[in-house]
Amino acid sequence: MKKILGTTLLLLGMTTVFGQAKEDSIQFSKIATEILNKGKSYTELKDLTKNIGHRLSGSDAYEKAVKWAEQKLRDAGADKVWLQEVMIPVWVRGKESLQIKTTAGKWKSLKMLSLGNSEGTGGKDVSGEIVMVKSMEEYDKLPAEQVKDKIVFFNYPFSQSFIETFRGYGDASKYRVTAASLAAKKGGKFAIIRSLSSALDDVPHTGAMRYEDNITKVPGVAIGNTTADELEALIKAGKITAKLNSNCGMKGEKLSHSVIGEITGKKDKSVIVVGGHLDSWDVGEGAHDDGTGIVQSIEVLRTFKKLGIQNNHTIRVVCFANEENGLKGGIQYGKSTKENNEKHLFAIESDAGGFAPRGISLEMDDAKRSQIKGWANLFIPYGVYNFEGTYSGADISPLHSMGVPTAELVPDSQRYFDIHHTDEDTFEKVNRRELLLGAVAMTQIIYMIDKNW
Amino acid sequence: MKKILGTTLLLLGMTTVFGQAKEDSIQFSKIATEILNKGKSYTELKDLTKNIGHRLSGSDAYEKAVKWAEQKLRDAGADKVWLQEVMIPVWVRGKESLQIKTTAGKWKSLKMLSLGNSEGTGGKDVSGEIVMVKSMEEYDKLPAEQVKDKIVFFNYPFSQSFIETFRGYGDASKYRVTAASLAAKKGGKFAIIRSLSSALDDVPHTGAMRYEDNITKVPGVAIGNTTADELEALIKAGKITAKLNSNCGMKGEKLSHSVIGEITGKKDKSVIVVGGHLDSWDVGEGAHDDGTGIVQSIEVLRTFKKLGIQNNHTIRVVCFANEENGLKGGIQYGKSTKENNEKHLFAIESDAGGFAPRGISLEMDDAKRSQIKGWANLFIPYGVYNFEGTYSGADISPLHSMGVPTAELVPDSQRYFDIHHTDEDTFEKVNRRELLLGAVAMTQIIYMIDKNW
Numbered sequence: 001m002k003k004i005l006g007t008t009l010l011l012l013g014m015t016t017v018f019g020q021a022k023e024d025s026i027q028f029s030k031i032a033t034e035i036l037n038k039g040k041s042y043t044e045l046k047d048l049t050k051n052i053g054h055r056l057s058g059s060d061a062y063e064k065a066v067k068w069a070e071q072k073l074r075d076a077g078a079d080k081v082w083l084q085e086v087m088i089p090v091w092v093r094g095k096e097s098l099q100i101k102t103t104a105g106k107w108k109s110l111k112m113l114s115l116g117n118s119e120g121t122g123g124k125d126v127s128g129e130i131v132m133v134k135s136m137e138e139y140d141k142l143p144a145e146q147v148k149d150k151i152v153f154f155n156y157p158f159s160q161s162f163i164e165t166f167r168g169y170g171d172a173s174k175y176r177v178t179a180a181s182l183a184a185k186k187g188g189k190f191a192i193i194r195s196l197s198s199a200l201d202d203v204p205h206t207g208a209m210r211y212e213d214n215i216t217k218v219p220g221v222a223i224g225n226t227t228a229d230e231l232e233a234l235i236k237a238g239k240i241t242a243k244l245n246s247n248c249g250m251k252g253e254k255l256s257h258s259v260i261g262e263i264t265g266k267k268d269k270s271v272i273v274v275g276g277h278l279d280s281w282d283v284g285e286g287a288h289d290d291g292t293g294i295v296q297s298i299e300v301l302r303t304f305k306k307l308g309i310q311n312n313h314t315i316r317v318v319c320f321a322n323e324e325n326g327l328k329g330g331i332q333y334g335k336s337t338k339e340n341n342e343k344h345l346f347a348i349e350s351d352a353g354g355f356a357p358r359g360i361s362l363e364m365d366d367a368k369r370s371q372i373k374g375w376a377n378l379f380i381p382y383g384v385y386n387f388e389g390t391y392s393g394a395d396i397s398p399l400h401s402m403g404v405p406t407a408e409l410v411p412d413s414q415r416y417f418d419i420h421h422t423d424e425d426t427f428e429k430v431n432r433r434e435l436l437l438g439a440v441a442m443t444q445i446i447y448m449i450d451k452n453w
Numbered sequence: 454m455k456k457i458l459g460t461t462l463l464l465l466g467m468t469t470v471f472g473q474a475k476e477d478s479i480q481f482s483k484i485a486t487e488i489l490n491k492g493k494s495y496t497e498l499k500d501l502t503k504n505i506g507h508r509l510s511g512s513d514a515y516e517k518a519v520k521w522a523e524q525k526l527r528d529a530g531a532d533k534v535w536l537q538e539v540m541i542p543v544w545v546r547g548k549e550s551l552q553i554k555t556t557a558g559k560w561k562s563l564k565m566l567s568l569g570n571s572e573g574t575g576g577k578d579v580s581g582e583i584v585m586v587k588s589m590e591e592y593d594k595l596p597a598e599q600v601k602d603k604i605v606f607f608n609y610p611f612s613q614s615f616i617e618t619f620r621g622y623g624d625a626s627k628y629r630v631t632a633a634s635l636a637a638k639k640g641g642k643f644a645i646i647r648s649l650s651s652a653l654d655d656v657p658h659t660g661a662m663r664y665e666d667n668i669t670k671v672p673g674v675a676i677g678n679t680t681a682d683e684l685e686a687l688i689k690a691g692k693i694t695a696k697l698n699s700n701c702g703m704k705g706e707k708l709s710h711s712v713i714g715e716i717t718g719k720k721d722k723s724v725i726v727v728g729g730h731l732d733s734w735d736v737g738e739g740a741h742d743d744g745t746g747i748v749q750s751i752e753v754l755r756t757f758k759k760l761g762i763q764n765n766h767t768i769r770v771v772c773f774a775n776e777e778n779g780l781k782g783g784i785q786y787g788k789s790t791k792e793n794n795e796k797h798l799f800a801i802e803s804d805a806g807g808f809a810p811r812g813i814s815l816e817m818d819d820a821k822r823s824q825i826k827g828w829a830n831l832f833i834p835y836g837v838y839n840f841e842g843t844y845s846g847a848d849i850s851p852l853h854s855m856g857v858p859t860a861e862l863v864p865d866s867q868r869y870f871d872i873h874h875t876d877e878d879t880f881e882k883v884n885r886r887e888l889l890l891g892a893v894a895m896t897q898i899i900y901m902i903d904k905n906w
Contacts, residue, residue, distance in 0.1 A: 032614070032616065033614045036613045036614055037613050037614060160489045160490050160886075161485070161486045161489055161490060163485065163834060163835055163836065163890070165886070198886060199885070200885070356809075356865050356867050358836065381616060382616055383616065383811065383865070385838045385839075386838075412809050412836070412865065414809050414884055414886040414887045414890065415884050415886075415887070418884070431867055431868050431871070432652070432653070433613075433618070433651060433867040433868075434867045434868070437616070437867065
């Protein structure tokens, strides 16, 4: 296309605001101009993803990321930077392989990933015939004797019909979380799930699973969509045997840290939190999940300093430990605020990918919600129009349960579950301007909260 | 992130509509479910980009694309498919090279692309000292004797400050369009421009330039951002000579075609047009510009047939010829409607990339505009909230000037000018769900227009 007029009128049309709102819209514009031209999120994300890479709780890479975040917060101009002790669970993947034997008698390796927190086979081969079900309902009807000593393949597809892919994820995630326990209950040897993936490719997606109490801890593994389709076809044609050999498992606990930095409030010491989680799964580079949330949160602090915005309240960046397989960082942070008796005004997390922002989800009482919705016209010129969500970030859920109003950045969700918890979650999948615009929206909402609450 | 609740409430919260609107929201949902699950846009785009590739007007590839589009329209279930004759200009790139000689005396090749419609050097070396300007204003002040026999480097950066990247494109595009003529006016030998690129990389962007009447046709070429930065530094350090050798130029005209397919109106024969342009520049694969608009438009027709929606008016897909370097397809289509006395109710184009849709831009009288804005609540659950734009597609501008209400799909603009008119505009840069959601929005708006106009 060569049309060159573009959407000037659109922006103008949307920014006719007056008085107080006028002053705020000027500040919004300054924030956007600063970040879009001089923001460091993108180069910092490249550094984190390429020089440290994925950083599972308990790994050496995670400890490197702790030092990295500490330094970046100092560079951004934090008045105070510290580490908060957190005991984190250590899960290790080790070697893993999944093979199938067709009726033709040949063994074939399948692309796979053990699910996070899964036990392995202790390096031994564990094999059995595959029983495939398409849904929980179908599995519930299956008599235990038909599952005993078998491998259960939960072949439930990620729904393409939802507009917001988080709904498809929410719909399918129970399979990832419970498949292994369900298989164990009927005497199955291990569980295979179709990955929670919106892409029609062969990339396996890991992610957290949980064992029910007092249950045999059989392994849970994931395969990609095309492998799942092929396996389905084979099973329909005849008996298929699967063989798993894996070394993954929990290796106790370890002392680690969340990383915290703040600029002190000029009027009082009540706290506004902005954060993401510093840990990632042990695949890819943890770029969209959640390197982007970390660099955007640091960008917020840097921007307040760069523009010399006088913050009434303390603005605190929290890089949470262990979101992916324990939430221990978020839980510990919640505890510490109680112990230290710190008043928290508001907390927002960015943990849904570094894509172009579309809204801010608000988990708070109606009065505060409608006050924030009243600011919508200021945000619309920045593509942020959706304030209808009523959830917020996992790491700040302990704060919310203590009565703190919480929120989450809502980026466009279309690409997130193509790469979520996979080897494909790399720096190259992040667009510079989309990432920076997320940091703009977070800085803008915190500017408004700091000024008005 | 592992949070699994997602935005169910968001969607529900936004779709509480009643009566007529309820019936429409059910139809909107059917359209989305059909396209997101069974849409063919993505596989058809892969076929077009990988098996035909880029397809400049006048090339053999373009003629292949004509046959391809004809077949795809038949496959989609068009009642009638035909070719419309269009005389198109033929521009050929041929070999091209740009070198610079530093004060050290070494020649160095620069990554470059001649601008579309530019004349070349006829295979001869044309060289001279580079004069750099940062803006039009600076160039206007420059005396002709300081430009005579020199090479003019228009080093104007693409602004990062606009939220909608089309504004940055609109702001910088005059340099691409006029640089060669401006250089010629003061006796310059050729013009170099910094590419119209939102990405901070070294990819050169081509695109249309125009010669003023009765002017010496000196060449115009583009270099990428990092090459432009390096060249700027060298020029500041001393005299730099540039040498261009290129074979590009206009090669007359050629008879070619736009491709048209329609489903006949059940109530009357008045026409609703949906389209994109079939041609592309001679780099990359013409994926986002504008293969996506073509496959989305065909998807609209297919979806009406698949869902058995009884269209009152004729719904016509137009795959326009020669948008990039002549607009001859759009002009010819406008003429033909006048000759055939065809009443056109509405026309919409998709030519801003296959990214997640955010709105529909409306170029029409206030009454019609506010009627469409009145439908906004139906579109918001699909991420389509912005009806403030007042422009529409270039190919349908001749229809607009005849009084037809026109519109354009407004996708998210953040990634478009990273790859626009470059070797990077490939299939891999298109996300399946984002592409399909654009087709959903186009089908939904045409459903509403067909039903209510």
